[in-house]
Amino acid sequence: MLSALLVMAALAIVLGAVLGFAAIKFHVEGNPLVDKIDAILPQTQCGQCSFPGCKPYATAIAAGEADINRCPPGGVEGIQKLADLLGVDFKPFGGDTAAPKPKSVAIIDESTCIGCTLCIQACPVDAIVGAAKQMHTIIAAECTGCELCVAPCPVDCISMQVIEEKISNWKWKYPVYSLVTAQ
């Protein structure tokens, strides 16, 4: 009886020491979780998650203050990736979050633009060029489609245009065929 207790105690001490040693030896500095979450987020900086950008949202998720299903541009796949990373259950879009939309870019109707620079101030990625009283234009390649410029425009000259499928961005589709599958 006593020897059994002693063996167990010794085991506990040894294993505890190993665990403690491992914790010191393999200690990871910093909080890489925020960066990992941020890497999954699409960086549209649109604020649809109710946070002022992707990084703040990532910080909130890491701190457990925000749900993983608040990022419409990331789509269902984004939620899945976050769920995998954080080891939590997948959560569909719902509640007050908007549904995902097809990827678009903002277009300024240059004949209507009055050059008020309000949209330039709103753009989170500096994708709009122009100066006061001058016509503005959007660098399509830099636009993340966040729609933040649409609301501030006093003359409603900004519209969102869905990115069309062209030969340059065409993708092979998932095979669809008369299928007999065990799936």
Place this chain on the structure above:
Amino acid sequence: MRTLYHFHGGVHPPSNKTQSTRLAIAPAPLPSRLIVPLHQHAGETAKPVVQAGDHVLKGQLIGMPDGFVSSAVHAPTSGTIAAIDMQLIAHPSGLPNLCATLIPDGKDEWIELEPVKNYRDHSTTELQHLLRMAGVVGLGGAAFPSDIKLRLGKQKIKTLILNGAECEPYITCDDMLMRERAAEIVQGAEILRFMLDADEVLYGVEDNKPEAIAALQQAITASGSALQQSKRHEVVAIPTIYPGGSAKQLIRVLTGLEVPSGKLPTDIGVQCFNVATAYTVHRALAHGEPLLSRIVTVAGNVREARNYEALIGTPIDELVALSEALPDTNGYIMGGPMMGFALPGMSGPGPAVHVPMVKATNCIIVSSEKLFPPPPPAMPCIRCTRCVEVCPADLQPQDLFWFAQSKEFGRAQTFSLFDCIECGACSYVCPSHIPLVQYYRFAKSEIRAREHDKQLADQARDRHEFHEQRIEREKREKAEKLAAKEKAAQAAKLAAQPLTAEQQAELANLATSREHIRELAQSAVEHTTENTGAN
């Protein structure tokens, strides 16, 4: 006898080549109109330099290369540009792309040609530029701009390989070109060899083309003294096995070298060109002719399969009409039956859309239900590994299929998805009739799109961070400015206070003493004996 090596796997589909090699290459008549896509090559779309309504001459530039990987596009004959707009092109997507439509005037009037008299007097860079402006691209199917493949890297090129393997069933355009125009191929090969400064030129031709092999050998012997270097040219008959004509596999067979995964042949001192490309290089330099036409095999469900020399932009239905498609035709396939694709707008009933042939069009197979029956319903994979046995890239196709099907792209990549050359051998032997290659194409393009999105996201993140910093800086600067302004305002406030009587007296004092000093100084100039001190 040269030692040959072999690659893993491969299949022997019925070749169906003899039907189209009975007759000599025929020049295709001028079509009613030519639709010339401005994106016929790998890389960036050429920029149109003509407008609708312009009259152009044969060989006139209509598309300027735009970007590093790009190539020129020319008017295939003289005539009027009817439109520059989006037209359906030969692409598996079935999407339209920018095309110039040319109505021939029937005169076939050339621009003034500027042949290069002796290419050896020119630098490789100059010749590269000429080839780029002549629109020379690889004619084996990928249509990669040839000038880029001729750029010299750090690695010395030891072997130049001329690809005449032509392993896909039905296709015989290279075979016929080698039979009929071997001398010009050899001369083009010598130009390429000169540009790359390669030690040897090997012509890899599958041993089911004895006529082509003989013709090339004869051409090399005949041009022996003229070439000076002919001892460096050698025709090698290689075993007939699909996909022996795939560049990596051909290099393996001829040299025993494997192009390392993710690297280029030039990294191991080898470069590879299609024989038809060599022919075009010769025409482009020795005759100054840009790439305006190519040899196309028309085969399959036709009355008379044959090779035609047709202008780029010829509507495919007009080309096929020359061989007379049989009544049960249900579509056209561009390329071979293993790697080609069904042309858009041509399957099913309804009027055929005038998709044009392009520089990459080596073969048009007219299909019928009898020749190419639709695949039976796919069954689940039973892991029989027939696909493993035939895979020329030593992959595990059944695993890749599993990952692609379940969209586990990360694992697909670790199982070397991108080393797949999409040859189709796996699907060809699959007893479950699974469209394996289709899954790989899907997975590859999804992965590429994701990587692109990731890049954009990273860019957006950087730009957003910069934006934040800028806002921060502006705020700080504004704050600093405000602080400075306040300071100045305080100073001004101080200055605005009235002077006391004492201060006024002092100021007046200062003024009078300054006056006094000035007077003294003046008098000092005259007398020089007076005291000069000022207190």
Place this chain on the structure above:
Amino acid sequence: MFFSPFISKSEGVAAIMLKVLLALLPGISLYVWYFGPAILVSIALASITALATEAAMLKLRKRPIAPFLKDNSALLTAWLLALSIPPLAPWWMVVVGTAFAIAIAKHLYGGLGSNMFNPAMVGYAVLIISFPMQMTHWLAPQGLVLAELSFAQQLQYIFSGVLPNGLTLDAITMATPLDTLKTHLHLDESVQQILNMPIYGQIGGHGSEMVAWGFLFGGLYLLASRIISWHIPFTYLGTLFVIAWIFHLADPTHYVAPLFHWFSGAAILGAFFILTDPVSSPTTNKGRLIYAAGAALLTYLIRTFGGFPDGVAFATLLMNICVPLIVLYTQPKVFGKKDGGKKDDQP
């Protein structure tokens, strides 16, 4: 719209399975010749059960029924299972075993192509664990027993369990050669003494060795028609031979000669028909070598030191468990990824 390649040379899954069924016929014919037609009853029973279970499961899983019933894979499972159990086993045993194999071992894992274990061997394992007694009632080869049943009497026994008057089960059945060997070795008899018993023939059991020849013939046909590769059968039989040979050399009175191991029990059937099941065996050639060698070692150990008369089924199932791991660690080198350009494999 369909995509390249537009041509196919494959004969289809059903044709492959059919060829495997055909390859079983020589063995089955010899089985009938030496042991009577009762085995045909089990095969028929198992086939009907397999097809019925397959159809029911497909219906439950909402899959198309016709193409899967026609793929012959359920029939193959049925035949292999029927060949592994005694022909005189009561009808409900065949039905239970086959239904379990198809419903549980095959369809609950995802159906054709997704089963981790060989369904026929799962069925066998269930039967031998649940009904060990009935699984030992093997028919004696003709001419070796006191009384022989007519086909009608066999049918009666299979379906009703009633034997003709005055007969006991012991009079018409006997243990398998492997089982007999094991029992008598426990009684401290030498291998030489035991092999003199009438149940033994030239190499293995009387009659059953000829059946094994039949399966060997069918297996060679499968090899020749490239339905299976040499890796599994050759490695399996080779390893079994070597291990048996080492033991036999060390102590011939207690360890039987290697050829006996080949030609008794299910060694040949296992080597060519069971272990080679593509779904539950490794997909890499190197993996196949490991898998087959492991199965041979386990077979020998179970036969010689274990409690079951034959070891092929359990060896197969145990190696099935290892398949994913074996495959993961035996991935072949991809083109352009090893010491690129090593000029080693000249034709």
